[in-house]
Amino acid sequence: MAANVDARGLSCPQPVIMVLDEIRTGDENEIIVRVDTDTSKENVIRAATSQGCMVNDVSSEQEGFRITLTKR
Amino acid sequence: MLAIVGTVPDLNFPLTHGKLQWSNNQLRIDNQYIQINRGTPALLAAAILASESINGPDIYAFLVGDIGKGDGSRALYQFLVQNLHEFEFQCLTFHYLQPDVDWHNQVLFAIEKMISRPILIADAGYMYAAKMSGQSTCYDVFTPDAGEMAFLADEMAPHPFYTRGFILHQDQSMIELIKRAYQFQNASRFLLVKGTNDYIADANNIIDKIDHPSFDVMEAIGGTGDTLTGLLSVLSCLDYGIVQSSIIAARTNRWMGYYANPCPETQISELIENIPRALSTVFGQMNIV
Amino acid sequence: MFGLFKKKSPKHIKKTQSRQTIDRGFLVFDHTSDVIQAETLLKKSGWKVRVMGPPPEIQTGCDLVIEIPLIEKLNIMRALSHRNIIPVKVVPVDNPLLEPVSLFHTRDYGDYLMVRAANMKITIKKMGFTIVNISGGGCPDVPYLAQEMIGKTLYEAPHPKIWGHTLCGYALALAHEELCKQCLPS
Numbered sequence: 001m002a003a004n005v006d007a008r009g010l011s012c013p014q015p016v017i018m019v020l021d022e023i024r025t026g027d028e029n030e031i032i033v034r035v036d037t038d039t040s041k042e043n044v045i046r047a048a049t050s051q052g053c054m055v056n057d058v059s060s061e062q063e064g065f066r067i068t069l070t071k072r
Numbered sequence: 073m074l075a076i077v078g079t080v081p082d083l084n085f086p087l088t089h090g091k092l093q094w095s096n097n098q099l100r101i102d103n104q105y106i107q108i109n110r111g112t113p114a115l116l117a118a119a120i121l122a123s124e125s126i127n128g129p130d131i132y133a134f135l136v137g138d139i140g141k142g143d144g145s146r147a148l149y150q151f152l153v154q155n156l157h158e159f160e161f162q163c164l165t166f167h168y169l170q171p172d173v174d175w176h177n178q179v180l181f182a183i184e185k186m187i188s189r190p191i192l193i194a195d196a197g198y199m200y201a202a203k204m205s206g207q208s209t210c211y212d213v214f215t216p217d218a219g220e221m222a223f224l225a226d227e228m229a230p231h232p233f234y235t236r237g238f239i240l241h242q243d244q245s246m247i248e249l250i251k252r253a254y255q256f257q258n259a260s261r262f263l264l265v266k267g268t269n270d271y272i273a274d275a276n277n278i279i280d281k282i283d284h285p286s287f288d289v290m291e292a293i294g295g296t297g298d299t300l301t302g303l304l305s306v307l308s309c310l311d312y313g314i315v316q317s318s319i320i321a322a323r324t325n326r327w328m329g330y331y332a333n334p335c336p337e338t339q340i341s342e343l344i345e346n347i348p349r350a351l352s353t354v355f356g357q358m359n360i361v
Numbered sequence: 362m363f364g365l366f367k368k369k370s371p372k373h374i375k376k377t378q379s380r381q382t383i384d385r386g387f388l389v390f391d392h393t394s395d396v397i398q399a400e401t402l403l404k405k406s407g408w409k410v411r412v413m414g415p416p417p418e419i420q421t422g423c424d425l426v427i428e429i430p431l432i433e434k435l436n437i438m439r440a441l442s443h444r445n446i447i448p449v450k451v452v453p454v455d456n457p458l459l460e461p462v463s464l465f466h467t468r469d470y471g472d473y474l475m476v477r478a479a480n481m482k483i484t485i486k487k488m489g490f491t492i493v494n495i496s497g498g499g500c501p502d503v504p505y506l507a508q509e510m511i512g513k514t515l516y517e518a519p520h521p522k523i524w525g526h527t528l529c530g531y532a533l534a535l536a537h538e539e540l541c542k543q544c545l546p547s
Contacts, residue, residue, distance in 0.1 A: 111504030112504075138501040139526070140530060141526050168503075171500065196498075232480045234424075236424060292494050335470075335473070336484045338494075
């Protein structure tokens with residue numbers, strides 16, 4: 001069961017803050033993040049990687065991007 | 073030499089670094105001209121005018137165009153991480169950059185590899201990143217405004233917008249905010265807090281308060297905080313020490329405003345041209361040769 | 362004849378007051394990000410909502426609430442839950458102590474007006490509503506927005522919510538909207 005972080009419509013640094021919160025305090029190992037800009041996508045991927053997460057998939061969606069992460 | 077790191081609000085401005093020059097009332101690095109307006113350009117203009125009038129340090133700038141998407145900032149961060157170790161500066165000031173904790177931490181590591189450790193000053197977005205990363209104590213001076221001081225004091229806030237109470241204009245004693253920022257280790261070695269009163273503080277006490285000359289209109293004018301940080305950066309390279317540099321900078325910034333006789337629509341470029349006169353006034357008042 | 366001037370009974374007055382005040386409510390959220398997402402969603406869907414501060418009576422949630430027309434509560438809640446944005450509570454404004462507070466601080470400089478929202482300030486010249494200065498913030502979109510907005514009227518200036526990229530830009534957008542509300546005909 002994956003945790004969902006919907007950061008669409010949010011400005012820097014909110015997407016990163018939400019993802020980091022989920023990485024640190026969430027129970028699920030897999031996290032699905034949704035963002036709607038390239039910038040947020042890049043920021044989230046780097047932030048997650050810096051916390052030791054693996055980026056399993058990045059795909060385009062109608063309203064932006066879907067990023068699948070796994071905590072190590 | 074003083075180094076300034078920041079951004080220019082122009083997507084087409086390439087990553088540029090070099091000695092800052094001032095000629096015909098224009099700022100430039102080699103062939104790149106920089107329009108003077110609020111943000112890092114205001115800091116640079118204040119710094120170079122101040123430095124030229126008091127025989128201060130040369131100024132080296134690392135700049136890139138960024139309009140808020142962060143691409144420019146990230147390119148500049150990367151450049152610094154890869155190249156900072158080749159430089160030697162007395163003082164290194166970080167200014168308008170997209171807050172990025174990961175890049176900030178890498179830049180701090182790069183600073184450790186420099187030939188000698190410069191005085192580190194942080195303001196604006198980079199200061200947000202320093203606080204968010206938990207590394208505030210690595211810096212010699214932060215120059216927050218009142219709102220940013222509330223952000224530093226709120227140990228939970230990752231960005232000034234999240235600061236509890238501040239968004240609702242709840243009046244908080246500046247002294248209490250400063251105390252709290254130090255209590256939770258979210259303050260640099262010294263603080264120069266910009267506002268109706270300017271405060272200079274360290275972990276033990278409020279060292280000084282500067283409140284004169286004072287006029288409300290300064291609050292409306294964008295860039296008056298940037299010029300203060302520019303003045304402090306130049307003075308920190310000289311022999312005054314950080315505390316006296318902060319006092320001189322705060323007083324000079326106010327006299328700069330006074331001599332400009334501003335109204336709410338005055339632009340920062342009009343204030344900056346009064347810096348040499350303001351410095352002269354303050355040096356005279358403080359009996360500094 | 363004297364019946365015409367009969368005093369209204371306190372019961373009647375109370376009923377009138379509660380009928381008048383209970384048309385608004387506000388949504389309380391745990392996180393600022395929920396507020397911003399909810400605001401975007403609800404405005405896009407055509408509801409007239411606004412972001413405000415919670416009244417001192419409300420101790421839960423973050424520093425922002427969304428004021429809503431209470432009659433739309435069910436539809437609004439449905440739209441939000443569709444996007445998995447769940448308020449902590451919905452509070453009807455049925456007494457003065459539950460009035461949400463303004464986020465804005467206005468300063469009148471005579472010929473000029475300045476509005477502050479969070480860390481961002483925007484100043485206009487009253488004659489002509491020209492934006493003359495923007496101050497505050499630390500993210501790179503602020504000098505850019507200032508460059509694009511200063512010298513333009515409130516009508517002409519690009520909207521910071523569209524052109525900004527950061528929370529500083531969002532705060533500037535709030536201040537800009539408040540100025541428009543104060544100065545321009547609705």
